[in-house]
Amino acid sequence: MSYQQEPQPRYGNCDSYFVESHDDGIYAHRAEARERARAIARMQQRVLAEELSKQTSEEYQEDIMDHMEYMESQTMPDVNSIDIQTEIQWFMRPYLLDFLVEAHAAFQLLPETLFLAVNLLDRYCSRRVVYKRHYQLVGCAALLIAAKFGDRKDRVPTVRELKSMCCSLYDDEMFTQMEWHVLQTLNWMVGHPTVDAFLQLAIHETEYDPEVEHMSLYIAEIALFHKEFVSTRPSVLARSALALSRCILSRTQVNTSEWAGAYDPQTVMSLSNHLYQPSQVLSRKYSSIHLSSVSTTIEEFLQRQAQVAKRAAAAPPAPPAALLGEPKPASDVYGGPQTPQKTQYGSVVQHGCLTPPITPDGEFAPNNVIKVQTVSAPVYPTTPTPDHPANVQQPQAQYYQDLYVQPQHV
Template sequence: MAYQHPQQPFQGYGYCNSYFVEAHDDDDGMFARAAAERERSRGVAKLRQKALAEDLSRTTADEYQEDILDHMERMEAETMPDLPSIEVQTEIQWYMRPYLLDFLLEAHYAFQLLPETLHLAVNLLDRYCSRRVVYKRHYQLVGCAALLISAKYGDRKERVPTIRELKSMCCSLYDDDMFTQMEWHVLQTLNWIVGHPTVTSFLDLALTEVAFDTELQHMSLYITELALYHKDFIPVRPSVMARSALALAKCILARPQSRYTDWSARYDSQVVLNLSNYLNQPSQALQRKYAAPHVSSVSSTIELFLQQQAMLAQRVVLAPAPEPIAMEMEPSVPINHYLTPQTPQKGGYPNILNGVLTPPITPDKDFCNQMAYGVNQGMLPRHCVPTPPSSAEHAHAMHYTGPHYIQQPQFVQPQFVQ
């Protein structure tokens, strides 16, 4: 067929100034209907493939569920911190822990990291403190390094904090190379074993045995993060903590407990009792975080629950007591003795002979001692948390009694780098 210029009409056809020909009215949208039918068929095929893949994944997961759970329980036993080793630290004290946890909690919230990232960071921090002697001026640096490692390990790449951002949050107290050096030193100390099964991993397994309940999930996460602030729960394994927190959350929300044959029903009653004793001692940062509607406002729910429990206890006290039985009884501990706030104390320990000091040398920066801790009202990390002094004349006045502290360290307002 000979080539004809597009401006010249073809034989037997009219003039056409375009290579695209529109359908005539008598076609009645035949080509459009055919294209829509093809798209619909592709969509149905994709949905079928997705459903088939989910069924196969669920079947495979059910087959290997026991093996996965055994591996996770074995790994959690190998990656647990040692509380007695942390107790012999000479500079860092237990009253410093809530300050550092508040800092990590707000940094974790500001960067929108996954829940398991926070729990893994605290695990790395405690494991490092179990093996190394940590100066109080390096305590926050170790926490930042642990958060950075955990974010790189399991979080999305675009949400991993940079050293520049962490330096700004720490009021430029540490140099850039100190973060890198401490990150390497933490990994070297832990033999590069980062894969610790967090409490959120076991909590996800436990939640698969119950109906989908967003409020129950948020309540369980709140209780597990509350446990991070207290040293009593450091030796508790994540699997036990997940089941105990879920059982307590069901009790608070009046949800039915799991059947005795379920894995989630094997919780520790003593851990549940200890968790319930700390419900009235939340950190302000944690309380603000879980007061938002997108996390079901579980902190407000707990406040209402505690008020109801206090009213019930008052009714029991006002009720007439039965006549005492005329018999000798041994003196017992008061019923509410376990509710008495206990301040964790550590006795004097001799100088540690076996231990390696943390390598970085912190510059002397005295400008982080001007403003009181906790002035920021939002959740953005607008403060740095220095480790408070532990001198003898201040130790008796600086004890942790819940969300408040008797005497608080001083710090400056950081300026974020745009």
């Protein structure tokens, strides 16, 4: 009887199915070299693209500036039309802007999105009569349109998120209807050269300084809260804010013969008058390190200016003849109008705070003076009012009592 001998394995006996190879190091080295070559090629392509883009922008820079200046003249709001609004008043505006600033920061949107949203809000209020109960709804629709227009798709807020930030004061359909109505009212002309767009052009003409950029944005956002800057063109406001920022930070000013240095001295003085007491929400936003803590820098600058003015006031008085042509003390420079601060909603909700869309007459007015409506019947079509239970007229006392409930955490 013969036994068949089992064939020997070709590569010898092996206790494991995994065989070590001496060529793995060579393959890994070759793969690493290929990846390094791809990275170098991508970097070279990026540098070449930036160089070509820079050459193209310089070639068409004059045409771009002409178009931006034309567009800013075509998309400016009308302050006189906002003045004749029958329900919303200028003292309500800071409360709505505080809400928009918080929502803008919560969704981490681009700086130009906030400026565009405020422009859409003002332009809509220039053409339509807005009820107090719809003021916050118009602001949310403007922010939604601005985010869809120029921001990243993954950061655009949803209707559900905006509804949650408004404490479910409006239905989903109301946001959609108001968004469509704003676009139709503005003839679908959304593009507007913002302050940030002109500021980037002015900054690129000089050596980049992030602290100057952040402070210029902070000053420009402070200007959003005041009526006198609503009719100021963004190009003028951007260059004036940049000049004031360089002055505060003791940076060298740009030559006035260049476009970036052609600021308006009157606008610079007006901006400096509103640095004294900005919005608390805005000051807290720009106190972060990634925004160079510019709000803290301005506070320290104002304190030093106050000390200088105090020492100047303690000096011996000059002869009466010398006082005739002497300018006002430095302490009066920052004595201009101040931004109204929130009194009822001092604490901020985790995901935003409720801005009262319906403000009782005189509740937030200075010295509690009730404003008497002397304006005639509205000459513009009113904001659409959906058939919603919240819009049904109720007794005034019960209505305001139900409205000003404390916002819940969402």
